[in-house]
Amino acid sequence: MVIDRGAIMTQVTFNEIVNALAVKYWDLKKGIDVNETDGKIKELEEIEKLLDKGIGGKLRSQLEEEANRLRTVKAKREDASIDISHVTSELLDMTSDFAPSLDQRKDGIYHYDSEYESISAQYYMAITDILFNKPKPAIQFKNAIMSSKGIEINAPDANNLAALSVLNYVTTILQESAKKMLGRANKMDSSWKRLKEKDYAFDVFRRLNSNSEMSLKELQDVCSREDGEYKGRITDLYDERLEEALKYLTEDKWDPYLVEKYGDRYAVTDFGRWVQMLCGSEESGNEDDEGVEEKSTLRKITEFIRKHNVDRTKHK
Known part of the structure; x- marks a missing residue:
């Protein structure tokens, strides 16, 4: 399922497109019962072994x-997985330019423009399922909530600049997350790379x-408990390095910031x-036993999307 945004954005809104994609996404996912089809595929493998042995x-x-x-059954599962990959790619592509149709802010909320369709809870569930394998009907930030109601901003009604700043910030996070999942250049990967240096x-x-949140003193105490023997040998240098690390993490070169300072915290x-x-989760590769099969399927879909986007870039 491929949507030519350039051709249709003048006819339908961002909200309508992502809602339609979300419906398609969940319809396809409902059609794949991972446990049931995996059991049938294993059964097929056993049967084929017997047939190969010439049983008569x-x-x-x-x-x-x-x-x-x-x-x-296996072919339908494979076809559905490919369809989900395409729909997932389209959802991420739209989210990489997250631009909902909104109304003016009222009572702390940027409601969706009443002349158009609101973004559905299904969309937010789909995008959180794709990003974190945990579908949620709303996305919670420290100072904002994205949901089917609109985008609620925790800022004084009179402070329009603060509200716009938060709106810009949370949409950036969503956009950069989608770019990362698509394998495109993004601020998350560049920040992670710089952090690990x-x-x-x-x-x-x-x-x-x-x-x-923590103060420098609290951080020093935690480090003392965890690295006590090591710190005991180089106390002054150890504390100095902690201070240097905090200065590095809060310097102006980060865009957006990974860490912020509030007073002394x-x-x-x-x-x-x-x-x-x-x-971080991408590098650790750690998974709980619960949902391993589904996570594995989602990882394959993500890898397919990234490879598809890389190949497409090479041929441009």
């Missing part, structure tokens, strides 16, 4: 009939990410949190 008689006839039926900063970032930003979730 009435049992062979029965097995051949069952094998043909299961091959049809400094071991101390990377370590401090991860510790901050595990807490809501430091906290990972929404952007930093998403960078950790998307880039």
Whole structure:
């Protein structure tokens, strides 16, 4: 399913396009029962082993009939997976230019323009399923919530500049996340690369990410408990490196910031949190036992999308 945005954006809105894609996405996912089809594929493999061994008689006839039926099931699963890959790619492509039709801000919310269709909860569930394998009807940020109601901003009604700044910030996070999943140049990968260039900063970032916010003293205390023996040998240098790491993490070169300073306290930003979730989980490769099959399928879809986009770029 390929949508030519340039040809149709003048006729329908962003909201309508992503809603239609989200409906298609969930319809296709409902058609794939991972546990059921995996069981049938394993059954097919066992039957084919017996057939290859030359088993005969009435049992062979029965097995051949069952094998043909299961091959049809397998083919449908493969076709549906390809269709989901294409729809996922289209959803990410649209999200990489996330530009909903909104009304003016009222009571802290940018409602969707009443002249057009609102973005559905299905879209937000689809995009969070694609990004995090955890479908949610709304996306929660520190100072904003995206949902089917609109985009709610936590800023004084009178402060229009602050509200617009938050709106720009959260849409940037969503756009850059989609670009990352598509394998395009994005701020998340570049920030992650820069972060890993400094071991101390990377370590401090991860510790901050595990807490809501921390002061330098609290960070030093945590590090003392975890790295006590090492710190005991180089106390002054150790604390100095922690301070350097915090300065590095909050300098103006980050765009957007991964860490922000509030008075004497430091906290990972929404952007930093998403960078950790998307880039960090990609490197760790750790998965819970629950949902491993579904995560594996989603990873294959993502890899397919990235390869498709890279190949398309090469041939331009």
